[in-house]
Amino acid sequence: MSKLGSIGARLHRGEVGYDFVGNRKIWYGISILITITAILGLTVRGLNMGIEFQGGAAFTTPKHMSASVSQAEKYAQDASGHDAVVQKLGDGSLRIQIAGIDTDKSDSIKTQLAKDLNVSSENIAADLVGPSWGDQIANKAWEGLAIFMVLVVIYLAIAFEWRMALAALVALIHDITITIGIYALVGFEVTPGTVIGLLTILGYSLYDTVVVFDSLKEQTKDITKQTRWTYSDIANRSINGTLVRSINTTVVALLPVGALLFIGGGFLGAGVLNDISLSLFVGLAAGAYSSIFIATPLVADLKEAEPQMKALKKRVLAKRAQAAAQGDQPEPEATDRSDDDYDEPEDAAAVVGPRAQPASRNRGRGRPSGKRR
Amino acid sequence: MAAPKRGRSASAQSKPGRSLALILIAIVALTGGMFASGHTTPRLGIDLAGGTSITLRAVPEKGQESAVNKTNMDTAVDIMNRRVNGLGVSEAEVQTQGTRNIIVNIPKGTNSEEARQQVGTTAKLYFRPVLATEASSGAATASPSPSTSSSASSSSSSSAKPKATGSSSSSATPSATATSQGRAASDALKAAATSSASPSATASSSASPSATSSSAASAAAAKLEAQYTALDCSKKSVQNTAGKDSTAKDATVACGKVSGVWYKYLLGPAAVDGTDVKKASAVFNTTSAAGWQVTMDFTGGGSKKFATITGELAKNTSPQNEFGIVLDGQVVSSPFVQGAITGGNAEISGSFTQEEAQSLANMLSYGALPLTFHEDSVTTVTAALGGEQLHAGLIAGAIGLALVVIYLLIFYRGLSVIAIPSLLVSAILTYVIMALLGPGIGFALNLPAVCGAIVAIGITADSFIVFFERIRDEIREGRSLRPSVERAWPRARRTILVSDFVSFLAAAVLFIVTVGKVQGFAFTLGLTTVLDVVVVFLFTKPLMTILARRKFFADGHKWSGIDPKALGAKPPLRRTRRPSAPVDPKEA
Numbered sequence: 001m002s003k004l005g006s007i008g009a010r011l012h013r014g015e016v017g018y019d020f021v022g023n024r025k026i027w028y029g030i031s032i033l034i035t036i037t038a039i040l041g042l043t044v045r046g047l048n049m050g051i052e053f054q055g056g057a058a059f060t061t062p063k064h065m066s067a068s069v070s071q072a073e074k075y076a077q078d079a080s081g082h083d084a085v086v087q088k089l090g091d092g093s094l095r096i097q098i099a100g101i102d103t104d105k106s107d108s109i110k111t112q113l114a115k116d117l118n119v120s121s122e123n124i125a126a127d128l129v130g131p132s133w134g135d136q137i138a139n140k141a142w143e144g145l146a147i148f149m150v151l152v153v154i155y156l157a158i159a160f161e162w163r164m165a166l167a168a169l170v171a172l173i174h175d176i177t178i179t180i181g182i183y184a185l186v187g188f189e190v191t192p193g194t195v196i197g198l199l200t201i202l203g204y205s206l207y208d209t210v211v212v213f214d215s216l217k218e219q220t221k222d223i224t225k226q227t228r229w230t231y232s233d234i235a236n237r238s239i240n241g242t243l244v245r246s247i248n249t250t251v252v253a254l255l256p257v258g259a260l261l262f263i264g265g266g267f268l269g270a271g272v273l274n275d276i277s278l279s280l281f282v283g284l285a286a287g288a289y290s291s292i293f294i295a296t297p298l299v300a301d302l303k304e305a306e307p308q309m310k311a312l313k314k315r316v317l318a319k320r321a322q323a324a325a326q327g328d329q330p331e332p333e334a335t336d337r338s339d340d341d342y343d344e345p346e347d348a349a350a351v352v353g354p355r356a357q358p359a360s361r362n363r364g365r366g367r368p369s370g371k372r373r
Numbered sequence: 374m375a376a377p378k379r380g381r382s383a384s385a386q387s388k389p390g391r392s393l394a395l396i397l398i399a400i401v402a403l404t405g406g407m408f409a410s411g412h413t414t415p416r417l418g419i420d421l422a423g424g425t426s427i428t429l430r431a432v433p434e435k436g437q438e439s440a441v442n443k444t445n446m447d448t449a450v451d452i453m454n455r456r457v458n459g460l461g462v463s464e465a466e467v468q469t470q471g472t473r474n475i476i477v478n479i480p481k482g483t484n485s486e487e488a489r490q491q492v493g494t495t496a497k498l499y500f501r502p503v504l505a506t507e508a509s510s511g512a513a514t515a516s517p518s519p520s521t522s523s524s525a526s527s528s529s530s531s532s533a534k535p536k537a538t539g540s541s542s543s544s545a546t547p548s549a550t551a552t553s554q555g556r557a558a559s560d561a562l563k564a565a566a567t568s569s570a571s572p573s574a575t576a577s578s579s580a581s582p583s584a585t586s587s588s589a590a591s592a593a594a595a596k597l598e599a600q601y602t603a604l605d606c607s608k609k610s611v612q613n614t615a616g617k618d619s620t621a622k623d624a625t626v627a628c629g630k631v632s633g634v635w636y637k638y639l640l641g642p643a644a645v646d647g648t649d650v651k652k653a654s655a656v657f658n659t660t661s662a663a664g665w666q667v668t669m670d671f672t673g674g675g676s677k678k679f680a681t682i683t684g685e686l687a688k689n690t691s692p693q694n695e696f697g698i699v700l701d702g703q704v705v706s707s708p709f710v711q712g713a714i715t716g717g718n719a720e721i722s723g724s725f726t727q728e729e730a731q732s733l734a735n736m737l738s739y740g741a742l743p744l745t746f747h748e749d750s751v752t753t754v755t756a757a758l759g760g761e762q763l764h765a766g767l768i769a770g771a772i773g774l775a776l777v778v779i780y781l782l783i784f785y786r787g788l789s790v791i792a793i794p795s796l797l798v799s800a801i802l803t804y805v806i807m808a809l810l811g812p813g814i815g816f817a818l819n820l821p822a823v824c825g826a827i828v829a830i831g832i833t834a835d836s837f838i839v840f841f842e843r844i845r846d847e848i849r850e851g852r853s854l855r856p857s858v859e860r861a862w863p864r865a866r867r868t869i870l871v872s873d874f875v876s877f878l879a880a881a882v883l884f885i886v887t888v889g890k891v892q893g894f895a896f897t898l899g900l901t902t903v904l905d906v907v908v909v910f911l912f913t914k915p916l917m918t919i920l921a922r923r924k925f926f927a928d929g930h931k932w933s934g935i936d937p938k939a940l941g942a943k944p945p946l947r948r949t950r951r952p953s954a955p956v957d958p959k960e961a
């Protein structure tokens with residue numbers, strides 16, 4: 001079995017684990033640093049908005065053009081009277097972008113370009129965009145983003161609780177800020193495809209977070225009825241317990257996106273495939289990070305502020321101190337518990353076989369395994 | 374092994390075969406439907422098939438922001454459809470997107486420049502007097518035409534054509550209103566009795582153009598007459614183009630469809646302009662049992678012009694007592710007139726259905742509508758580039774799928790026997806539904822949609838991961854496989870539902886709010902998310918239940934992916950009570 005399998009087992013039993021919640025301050029710090037960098041990049045460098053957001057035209061010639069980039073640039077400038085940006089794509093075709101021209105004029109420019117480049121005008125693909133189209137897309141995207149955030153916060157508040165909804169929202173904003181920041185810093189071109197990718201992050205970022213929250217909710221169901229673990233302890237275990245799953249989820253999500261990026265970037269050079277997958281790739285990575293390092297610790301922080309949880313923490317700490325003083329290890333006793341809230345049939349758990357360990361072994365799934373001392 | 378004989382575990386894993394059968398039947402049925410419908414590939418969008426896509430945005434005039442509403446947008450789409458398809462391509466499609474955008478997709482091989490000009494301009498609507506008309510298809514000419522002369526007298530005028538009357542509230546002559554109500558009833562009756570009632574002037578009309586002395590006696594008359602005689606409106610290519618180049622001042626020929634039959638018309642110069650119509654609406658006339666009617670309100674100048682023309686027309690005999698309502702060179706209706714209609718409002722009655730009346734009213738209104746359209750984006754994709762993009766998308770999808778499969782094989786080994794078929798079922802369902810949605814709701818697969826489908830591979834695979842990891846957790850607790858599956862399922866199910874719901878919510882919001890390419894992407898994402906839930910519930914889980922009975926899995930074979938030893942499971946324990954939360958009542 002793969003190594004991850006046994007690591008998963010150890011994580012599951014709590015034998016190994018990283019104290020995500022305990023070290024949260026470090027991660028908060030890192031995140032704040034990244035976010036500040038992203039915002040700085042955004043304000044200082046700004047985004048490299050594609051032709052779709054400025055209005056203008058983008059022409060794509062057939063493959064294997066003989067004309068060089070500078071030649072094509074000159075042709076395009078002569079034909080349009082505006083500055084042109086020419087890119088040579090992976091397959092030898094040229095992408096000619098001319099900002100600021102009117103959609104009406106584009107036809108004549110296209111004809112002229114076709115003549116200069118010695119290709120049939122029918123073989124030139126053209127993207128003509130009015131100046132307000134990009135704004136419209138962007139506005140719609142923001143609108144969608146806002147509506148989605150409101151709805152998802154309401155939903156998560158109902159399905160889980162408002163603290164988790166808030167933490168998920170923070171993680172979401174965190175992901176989007178980072179993604180936009182990377183775009184600003186690296187200078188990737190922002191196109192409608194980028195916007196699509198960015199909007200998809202919404203769903204994905206939360207997808208990961210929701211899986212961790214789900215486990216957290218399940219494990220903290222009866223938290224006030226015990227005194228061994230604080231909320232943070234359990235939150236930490238939830239993250240560790242779902243870590244393998246989170247890694248798998250992210251890898252499996254990134255694999256197809258990576259394939260898209262490879263094909264879109266490697267073969268087509270540019271275009272929708274590339275734009276979507278690039279922002280997705282960045283956003284997915286940020287999303288996996290934030291659901292583990294930001295969202296859940298944040299929930300723990302919020303929860304620990306509750307009077308109930310404060311009291312619990314006090315009890316737990318007192319008990320631990322007492323145990324330490326006695327040099328004794330708190331052995332949980334589970335034999336006579338009466339608050340078994342599971343409605344699964346008992347026989348499912350009644351695994352036959354000799355009992356090698358003391359009856360006091362506390363063994364809920366994903367729960368304190370008793371080895372934790 | 375534990376014996377899950379009683380209680381819920383028995384019922385929970387009952388009938389896995391039934392779910393499997395259900396989804397297999399669904400797949401077979403959908404696939405059969407796909408082949409039966411003849412659409413075995415999804416319809417491709419412009420960016421994959423090549424062609425031109427134009428996005429127009431409605432721009433209301435100042436103070437008329439409410440003019441951008443659904444009715445007006447639908448009318449505009451209708452009109453643009455006529456125009457674009459009038460260019461000789463039937464494949465062009467026009468649809469609204471969002472609240473204020475119209476997308477016009479013109480496949481490759483069409484003159485896109487001409488198409489762009491066509492959709493950009495505002496509609497031209499005229500009222501022209503009819504000089505002559507004739508049905509263009511053989512079937513209709515054969516039927517008799519009893520009502521040629523006495524239009525005012527009795528019910529013998531069996532015209533299926535609508536007629537225009539002054540509305541009852543107006544100051545039209547009393548006699549006119551009286552007859553109109555009686556007639557409307559008879560018309561409606563007739564229309565009900567003879568569905569394909571042939572309209573008035575057939576036999577006589579071929580001779581009539583020469584006699585049209587009233588208004589169109591000009592030098593060009595002869596030429597126009599020849600044009601009219603040659604005109605064959607049963608030809609599809611002619612229908613939209615016949616009256617295209619006409620100007621308002623000159624007489625023209627045009628085609629028009631009445632009661633499902635195409636007619637050709639010889640029309641006089643425009644008498645009333647579309648902008649003279651202040652408002653038109655479809656109303657259901659309950660008082661006179663005339664059924665659906667279209668009422669028109671004219672502007673001040675319009676009502677004068679309309680009074681003049683109707684006064685003149687009323688003196689004529691059929692068909693010259695008719696006026697043609699000509700929209701973009703095509704006659705959309707040709708009501709006949711009985712008397713001068715003065716009061717500034719008129720109604721057109723006939724055997725309209727609600728839809729017909731609504732559509733006519735929209736067209737009448739549209740000429741005066743404060744909606745213009747602004748070209749927001751024009752994308753022309755050459756067929757070569759489109760093919761390349763499709764190719765790249767498919768390759769990327771194949772690579773992505775292969776990578777996921779390899780990952781699943783390495784990490785889940787035997788369990789991939791469940792995961793890979795589940796992915797395949799998802800893929801088949803997605804493909805078939807996309808192919809069916811092409812003709813169904815006009816779904817066209819574009820590049821972002823392909824992207825969405827590829828991204829969805831991850832979402833689908835993730836559901837299995839959630840489920841499998843839960844099962845492994847249970848096995849690590851020392852349970853044997855079958856109880857593990859049944860215990861893992863309710864929890865995995867909830868996680869899958871919650872996370873898929875979030876994903877679906879994102880897709881739905883994007884689909885509703887956004888425009889353009891984003892929508893195609895959101896649609897695929899939403900579709901695949903729904904399919905993911907279906908597949909996990911009806912395929913993955915039942916298959917897991919069935920396979921859990923196999924020795925290979927139940928004994929935790931080394932390659933099964935659920936080998937307890939490799940997972941680091943604890944040695945099997947026997948317990949009578951199962952602890953739940955990290956609870957310790959003694960110390961609480």
